[in-house]
Amino acid sequence: MPVKLYDTQTRAVKTLAQTSDRPLYFYCCGPTVYGPAHIGNFRTFLIQDLLVRVLKVAGYSVKHVRNITDVDDKTIRQSRAKKQNLQEFTNYWTNKFHNDCKILNLLTPSLEPRAVEHINEMIQLTQKLVEKKFAYQGSDGSVYFSVKSCKEYGKLNRIDQSELKTQNNNSAGSANLADEYGRESISDFALWKSRKEEDGENYWKSPWGEGRPGWHLECSSMIYKSFDGNTIDLHGGGIDLSFPHHENEIAQSESAYGKTLCNHWFHCAHLRVENKKMSKSFKNLYTLDELLDKGYSPTAIRYTLISSSYRQPLNFTFDGLRASQSALTKIERFAKALLNKLGKDTDNFNHDYVKADVIKNHGLLQDAWESLCNNLNTAACLGSIFGLIGSNPISKMDAEESENLLKSIGTILYALGINLFTETTKDSIIPNAILELAKARWDAKQNKDYAKADTLRNKLKSAGWEIKDSSADYEIHPID
RNA sequence: GGCGCGGUCGCCAAGUGGUAAGGCCGAGGACUGCAAAUCCCCUAUCGUCGGUUCGAUUCCGACCCGCGCCUCCA
Incomplete structure (x- = not known):
């Protein structure tokens, strides 16, 4: 059975097709591990999990890659606030995330790359973009992607570059202070961020000096590594990632490697x-x-x-x-x-x-x-x-x-992803005294001693348990 | 301003060019010593105004209302 899915880029429902005999290549932007994920985050991950499950039942084989973002502004800021090193901090929240996923019955992805393990790939990608003149080092030492060098920039979100140039006038948000950074254009974004005081120990050496990767770059690198540089079949994430994150991924990957990053974009609406x-x-x-x-x-x-x-x-x-x-x-x-x-x-x-x-x-x-x-x-x-x-x-x-x-x-x-009859704990923790009272009430009822039965039922009720009878049996439930 | 999404029964929500799935809640009934549970059963013309059509909730246009992104938020 073919599975059809809406594609953000073409704005149409398209059939997902496996390329030749390899699995369907599916990449999802995973969590940033700086705290517990909230149910809004989980909506997106659950929908992605739902898709993987549907694909499996439909007979597809899927390579599902979902990354862990473990180096960015938030992870660095929070880990320093807690006086933990970055790895110790992100490991804790990664484990927490995995535990939550297990509780919500999410399947484990085929691969879960961590950003911090791909710094070399990120430097190589940045280098390639600099060599091809798609990127430049700004006056602050950071390396930026030049949006105007990428003719197709905006194709996922159908954004015109002329709009981008004036976005800080038109944007509903506050002014985007370009001169606070070393960018040539307000819409350019950082590939490599030069080391700053507040980064603490979290920096790596690069051809442009010490620093750390930009967020958008991380996904491009992990996709390239995880899928051996192939065009992937499907890329998912929350709708808010559509712009600028996914737009920037496209710009980076396609400018550097000269091939389509992804054929189908899958975005989940917010909660x-x-x-x-x-x-x-x-x-x-x-x-x-x-x-x-x-x-x-x-x-x-x-x-x-x-x-x-x-x-x-x-x-x-x-x-x-x-x-x-x-x-x-x-x-x-x-x-x-x-x-x-x-x-x-x-x-x-x-x-x-x-x-x-x-x-x-x-x-x-x-x-x-x-x-x-x-x-x-x-x-x-x-x-x-x-x-x-x-x-x-x-x-x-x-x-x-x-x-x-x-x-x-x-x-x-x-x-x-729904299992039934999993709420057995409630029944298994009924105290013996309650079980005995309930049995006594049932016996009284069978003997038509309703006065006694009702007394016992009230006793159970005040102890926090209610009885539900059927014709041949009864059930004991805790009162909410 | 740009790019999007939406307004369907009290709440949630699917859907289609031919007169509206489902869930929750609620009403009524059966059953029951009573209660609960269970079972049965009942409740909408689809934001407004035009247009196209034999026929529109479904297509087109306008308008009203709500929401998202355009700031390193899934």
């Missing part, structure tokens, strides 16, 4: 929180830990962040999180009913069914699967799943049909 832009002053910039502390499950968080169109800004709300949790419960009930039909319990569902099987026919969920292949239309996919659930098909199905449907659901859930 808003309670309808406000995320910011520390609004106190709405949540990290994964903060949401987990509030009692939301990782699966519900993941579901919330991937269940609407990645090209639209997502308004993240706690109502939305709760809605996701309810929706997931609905899917779990359905899967459980199917499993019951086969005489199975839920314990091994994720292991036995949630897999990246490349199957031709997704049966009753073919529509759901095709929606995912169509520009990652998760909303339509989920709509199909719930449509099926609502049609109440299980009673009419035999064992083989039930088994097939479970396989189809498992495959789609793999693509979505």
